[in-house]
Amino acid sequence: MPSFPGAIALLLLGILQIGHTGQPVDVLRGGLTTSGIIQEEEILRALNPNKSAPGNFTFVELIDSVAQRYDSLFTDTSRIGAGQSSNPYYDIHSEKIDHEARNLFQIVPPFDPAAGPVSAECKLQAETYRKELNKFALWALKMYDATAKVPSGLLNGNVNQLGDFDECLGAEGTDGIRGQYCLAYLQLDVDQSRTDLRHLHRLLHSHYAFRSNISDPGHRVPRFGTINWAVCAPSACTPRDVEVSLRHVLAEHTEETGLKFTVKVNADMCQVRRTGSLPLETIVVGLFFVGIAALSVISGLCDHYGVPIGQAALAFSLKRNVLKLVSLDRDESDIATLHGIRALNAFMLVLAHKSLAIFFNPYVNRTDMTEYIGKPWTVIGRAASLYTDPFIMLSGLLTAYSFVGKLNRTGKLDVTNEYLSRLFRIVPTLGALVLFCTFVMPYIGSGPQWNLVVTHHADICKKTWWRNFLFIHNYFGFEKMCLTHTHHVGIDTQLFFLSPLLVLAIYKRPKIGIPLLAILAVASTALRFYVTYHYRLNNYIFFGTSIRQLFDTANLSYILPSHRLTVYVIGVLAGYVLRKWPKNEKINDKILKVGWFLCIMMSIGAFFGPARMGSMDYVYNPVHAATYNAFAPIGWCGIFVWVTFLAHTGNTDGWLSKAFAWRGFLVTTRLSYAVYLTQFPVFFFNVGATRCAEHIGFLTTMFNVKEFIWIILTAVVLTLLFETPFQNLRNYYLKRQRALVSQSTTTTRRTVEGKKID
Known part of the structure; x- marks a missing residue:
């Protein structure tokens, strides 16, 4: 019985044979022949158990010769023993079932879980499985049916076969056997001296959109170069047993061919149906979320009907927070264009992250998909890092704008309050997400890759969550980071902690501070260029990028x-200039034109400059990569700074500034933090729950309306239950603190005045 991966080898070699001959193939009359004869003896030698020259076979004879050595394994009742079958119809139709089973399993052979040196428990259950499968017992047929088979469309990239996840987990047989779903990783290598095999290998792997090894981490970036193949094995077989049996069968069937398989079966990629109760921590966290939701609803009802409650409880009022979310009122110090800039880059970032997430899923036309995305315009989704830079720039701009405004009013900066205010805004929302993704999300779904993209992240968070709340998680490596997409929160917070020094430097000593900040910016740019060039890095995802x-x-x-x-x-300097720029001072028209020209050219260079890197025949160049990493952030952020400056100082009233200043973007600004946090959990939920390969239409897949709606809904929930309430608490306690300080100051002044009178 050739296993299913062994059949891949047969199919590949068969394709090669057809491709070599250039002759018509008559399957019905002569089998798989060229003029009735297969001339490629290597195919037959690899499949012939005697390893001798087999002569001329028809296709039927070829299949028969392969099946002979497995026939006894699945039909020899003296070997597997007699006994009652769990198929109630076997005693009635035993002869017909035996005949049909023999024919079926010769054509589509089952996977043998006991092949090779597996454990005794696995061998015992495998014996029962083989016996019952041969008698067409329903539970055994389900396991057989749930295991992946060789599909059509291999040369169109349809190599990832997820089988039937639910059918496998639902199989329950005799002697306590339960279906165990294992998603095995297969790495196919070919003889590099065979140009024919190399060409087929490239089609199977969809032009190597990503290059990966079987040992690469796969929970954050897809292992595009490995084949995912589902096996439904008895529950007593350990992941190592499944790996050993697969390796044994593959080695047997690829011997003396130009193909070589490497096999890996991770323990967390083997699943049985959950039967136990939910963990205590999951129940506690679930009750916590229910409690927060109940508090929001109850306080909202009290707020609506005028029932007196404390200010702390009122901060969670659902009514008040919904009205605040959808309000279009601007603050007096609001910089209008920033909301549109944030919305544009948030949308682009969602698309870029989505373009990465789709590579986790199997597609029947994956090769077509990668050929389609090898177009220059797909630069939109390849430069995810580009869309995070404006958020860092905006953070610096708003921080400096706020700090300079407070320095102008009071002459001092309460750094402690600024830090506490920052933590009030970001920690509760981040904490809620970490709790949900760690203790709740793993138990609200399932699927072939669920443990890879959901449970594995949760396991990492259980060990390293504390790093996220110290905002140092970005120093421990992408592979070991709890919720890797939150690295931006760590970067932004660390830069915010540095911001008082930067702002005070340019505020107190602008002649020294501004050159100092310019030197820091140049040094950071030079550092990006050097590290990218020296270590051969690349911020842009090109064809053949390795994991x-x-x-x-x-x-x-x-x-x-x-x-x-x-x-x-750049943002800090822009925020300082916006505060210091004289009102109603206009810029010379020539300077305006030069500024627009430079900013437009830099933004085009940053956005479209790396377009040729998206070509399938692009060859990595470290100079290209270093130049892009060093200067693209400056070019992309430059135009947003320019538009913001002109609009805020009254030097332009054009369509672009009006578009960015649309009041509706106020709502997207309030949701932007939550959208950033929730998009990957939504993407990974859908990846983990995917059960089968689909036909991908690039635009319909990228612009998945249901997925966007879920991202918005989860962001709204996170904002209403956590972000806005804790901002309300922050505002309440800061006002209370200021009132106490003011009262204390008044009392002290009155005391002093009283003493003077005495």
């Missing part, structure tokens, strides 16, 4: 604040 290169780029550059300092400094 290792992506992780190295993240760990050595992308997630380090020293490498993101350039745009933050």
